Amino acid sequence: MLTKYQIGGRWLGYPQSYQWSAMADRLQSASGVLLGLFLLLHLHFESSILFGKAAFYRVAQILEGGIFTHSGHGIALITQLFSLFMLVVLMVHAATALRRFPVQLGQWRALRNHLHLINHQDSKLWFWQMLTGFMLFFLASMHLVTMITAPEIGPHLSAARVYxxxxxxxxxxxxPAVVIHAMIGLYRVAVKWGITTQRAGLRKIAKILIVYLLCLGVASLVTYLFIGSDLSVPVQPYMPH
Incomplete structure (x- = not known):
């Protein structure tokens, strides 16, 4: 005869553990959406350099609050504060996402076997998101810290930093790491929270956006390299005529 024992919820961590997991899922999704939307705006703002130095200069001054100053020049402190805010959001996103990372050898073996045996598109996307997320934990943090410590933005100063x-x-x-991670992340958030059930169509949109944003980002980066190669040191800030 078997005797049944009932263990109290407080010993199992329930419902506290369940509530924390649900809260962490919401924080991960919300912070991920915020970071993904910021990336879309950021790459398009940066691409204004493709229309010339004057166009990028105007965009930079507007983003730094130049329309609210008498001189029309932006305030570098705005860039610093916003970069600090995005760094905090990145840390929250990373902390909540680390729960999903395989940390044991057996988990990695199970993941490898799953990817080889089951041809599941979303599992493959999750793997790439996990890999790029690990890279961004270091790369994105470096970029944001740089913008906090050296917030100068402009056609010449930005090009000098690049070149x-x-x-x-x-x-x-x-x-490529941030574009792939962000677009897959937005796709997975849309599927996870029931925003859409058309997975195949949404995956195609995500892939198109990845190619488009990569082309946009590479074109901007190459433009900064050409501008930077023509600048002599010490670099003087760009001033419109």
């Missing part, structure tokens, strides 16, 4: 300070090495790795 003379060799930041293109960081951006060449950061760009």
């Amino acid at each position: 003379h300070d060799h930041a293109w090495l960081l951006y060449a790795i950061l760009l």
Whole structure:
């Protein structure tokens, strides 16, 4: 005869553990959506350099609150504060996402076997999101810390950072990692929270956006390299005529 024992919820961590897991899922999704939307805006703002130095200068001054100053020049402190805010959001997103990372050898073996045996598109996307997320934990943090410590933005100063300070090495790795991670993340959030059930169509849109954003980012980066190569040190900030 078997005797049944009932263990109290407080010993199992329920419902506290369940509530924390649900809260962490919401924080991960919300912070991920915020970071993904910021990336979309950021890459398009940066691409204004494709229309010339004057166009990028105007965009930079507007983003730094230049329309509220008498001189029309932006305030670098705004860039610093916003970069600090995005760094906090990144840390929250990373902390909540780390729960999903396989940390044991057996978990990695199970994941490898699952990817080889089952041809499941969403599982493959999750793997790439996990891999790029690990890279971004370091790369994106470096970029944001740089913008906090050296917030100067402008056609010449930004190009000098890319070319003379060799930041293109960081951006060449950061760009594909962040684009792939963000677009897959937005797709998975839309599916997870029931925003859409058309997975195949949404995956195609995510892939198109990845190609488009990569082309946009590479074109902007190459433009900064050309501008930077024409600048002599010490670099003088760009001033419109």
